Amino acid sequence: DQQVKQNSPSLSVQEGRISILNCDYTNSMFDYFLWYKKYPAEGPTFLISISSIKDKNEDGRFTVFLNKSAKHLSLHIVPSQPGDSAVYFCAASASNAGNMLTFGGGTRLMVKP
């Protein structure tokens, strides 16, 4: 049973345009959500997070939106740059469960120059 799902395995966008990556979850106990970026042969790099008490968090070109009623979050990257090309993982945790992360399967983003 996948508690965190990223339904798009890949996404291709033009440089300068917006990239929108989506993530759905099923566990109502999740109260903290994170996005990680991963290059081949490296560990995941933390990008941005959001607590369940918020519906939006912004950091530079990256914005995460949380819709608790729909159990859906999204990552917006504006403007997209070729260096953003990587695999993006959505992750969720529950503070009453040691904050262990449950990851989605990832979305490969390709930003074309």
Added chain:
Amino acid sequence: DTGVSQDPRHKITKRGQNVTFRCDPISEHNRLYWYRQTLGQGPEFLTYFQNEAQLEKSRLLSDRFSAERPKGSFSTLEIQRTEQGDSAMYLCASSFLTGEQYFGPGTRLTVT
């Protein structure tokens, strides 16, 4: 601080051998987590420590897997009697009691 480090970065072993991986977390972090990632999947949680106490280990994949963090600093993950299905990337992460986890570069295990 240079972040989370893991050693070795790559390990090739024959089936049936034991392997041990080391993780050095960010020094101020209380919590240390181990994950496993197989090709095309997201990382999968294995176990975690708060200081030297192992607070969750039911997700370790079998009794061949064990982890320690004896002094609340570095941690080791051991796999006994390796099998080909153990081939994966083993990731370590650390964090404060709350907040984001920072990952190391991982140890890629290949069992032949």
